[in-house]
Amino acid sequence: MATQRELARMAGVSAGTVSNVISGSTRVSDAARRKVMDAIQALNYRPNLIARSLKTNRTHTLGIVVPDITIPFFPKIVRGAESAARERGYFLVVLDSQGSHELEVDMMALLRQRVDGILLVTAGDYKWSASSVAEIAAGPPLVCVDRVPEGLETDSVCVDDFGAALLGTQHLLAVGHHHIAIVTGPLTLRNEQERLRGYKRALKEAGIATRPALIWSAGFEQDQVQAVCERGLRATEPRPTALFATNGVTGIYALRALYEMGLSVPETIAFATIDELIVEDLFRPRITSVVQPTHEIGYQAVEVLLERIARNGAAAAPSRVRLPASLVARDSSRFSPHADSGVAPAIHSQSIDKTESGCI
Numbered sequence: 001m002a003t004q005r006e007l008a009r010m011a012g013v014s015a016g017t018v019s020n021v022i023s024g025s026t027r028v029s030d031a032a033r034r035k036v037m038d039a040i041q042a043l044n045y046r047p048n049l050i051a052r053s054l055k056t057n058r059t060h061t062l063g064i065v066v067p068d069i070t071i072p073f074f075p076k077i078v079r080g081a082e083s084a085a086r087e088r089g090y091f092l093v094v095l096d097s098q099g100s101h102e103l104e105v106d107m108m109a110l111l112r113q114r115v116d117g118i119l120l121v122t123a124g125d126y127k128w129s130a131s132s133v134a135e136i137a138a139g140p141p142l143v144c145v146d147r148v149p150e151g152l153e154t155d156s157v158c159v160d161d162f163g164a165a166l167l168g169t170q171h172l173l174a175v176g177h178h179h180i181a182i183v184t185g186p187l188t189l190r191n192e193q194e195r196l197r198g199y200k201r202a203l204k205e206a207g208i209a210t211r212p213a214l215i216w217s218a219g220f221e222q223d224q225v226q227a228v229c230e231r232g233l234r235a236t237e238p239r240p241t242a243l244f245a246t247n248g249v250t251g252i253y254a255l256r257a258l259y260e261m262g263l264s265v266p267e268t269i270a271f272a273t274i275d276e277l278i279v280e281d282l283f284r285p286r287i288t289s290v291v292q293p294t295h296e297i298g299y300q301a302v303e304v305l306l307e308r309i310a311r312n313g314a315a316a317a318p319s320r321v322r323l324p325a326s327l328v329a330r331d332s333s334r335f336s337p338h339a340d341s342g343v344a345p346a347i348h349s350q351s352i353d354k355t356e357s358g359c360i
Helices: 004-011 015-023 030-043 049-056 073-087 101-112 130-138 161-174 190-205 222-235 248-260 294-310
Strands: 061-066 091-096 117-120 142-145 155-159 180-184 215-217 242-245 270-274 288-291 320-323 326-328
Touching (some): 061 073, 073 091, 073 294, 091 101, 101 117, 101 130, 142 294, 155 161, 161 190, 161 242, 161 270, 161 288, 161 326, 180 190, 180 248, 215 222, 242 248, 248 270
Parallel strands (some): 061 091, 142 155, 155 320, 180 242, 242 270
């Protein structure tokens, strides 16, 4: 089995640099880290984790808790987190809280006994008990990812939610839409609140008054999204010419609801969403998306976490990283003169077969 001295010779660096890369205890240059990682791969180096943990009192394992691993957004974050962890010689344990705050708390308690640091995508904006907050503060470092629950003063890495919604709404305004509805996820989540605020700001900057009738709040269930979309479209006059969804789950269910109600996109109503939809290229028309840098969110979250670990949890102001989203304009957000003509197909109600793909 290769030794750290052999790694140092192959990489052309000192044994101390090899030790720092493997332990993650001290930052080294990207060039030196890459040389060491290439040598580790070439020599098939496998550290003795048990011996190392006994010596350093660290497991070189990180944990991440996500609310629903079946939603494509979260595995992309996990992939970025794993990449950063692996580059620094850490393993990543992934747990799924299934949207349950109680399960989330139990999982965090389990991880605190086994990992050096935790990444958390909280299941919701729940009120954390004083005892849970105290346990978190006394445990290994924590970085909140994507969602920042109220009451937890900790490091966080998220997209700029306000800016993402501002960008998407401004795009719809720029192509000619003035009656823009928004369908959101649960407004108990602070990131959804920020996205609604971005939508309102874009309208205000364009000199357009916010119409409460065009703000549709739903959960993450298909039936809920279908119901608010159908109710909103039936009750609103003039009917919106565009619909903006604040996340991918809500977006795909909203899009399917539009099709079920006999509306065509973008001929009778334009559509855009935050997040790429699954197998986007199979949708016709192609969907305009405000894309979150999911891989970078996960990657930077681990970097922030490891910096906190390197400081041994020393008190410091929480690091708040907010990454910009980017707009990918496609066919679904085009302006159609038919959308403002006042003539629209009848909206009819049908139950949605949940086994359908939603692609046309």
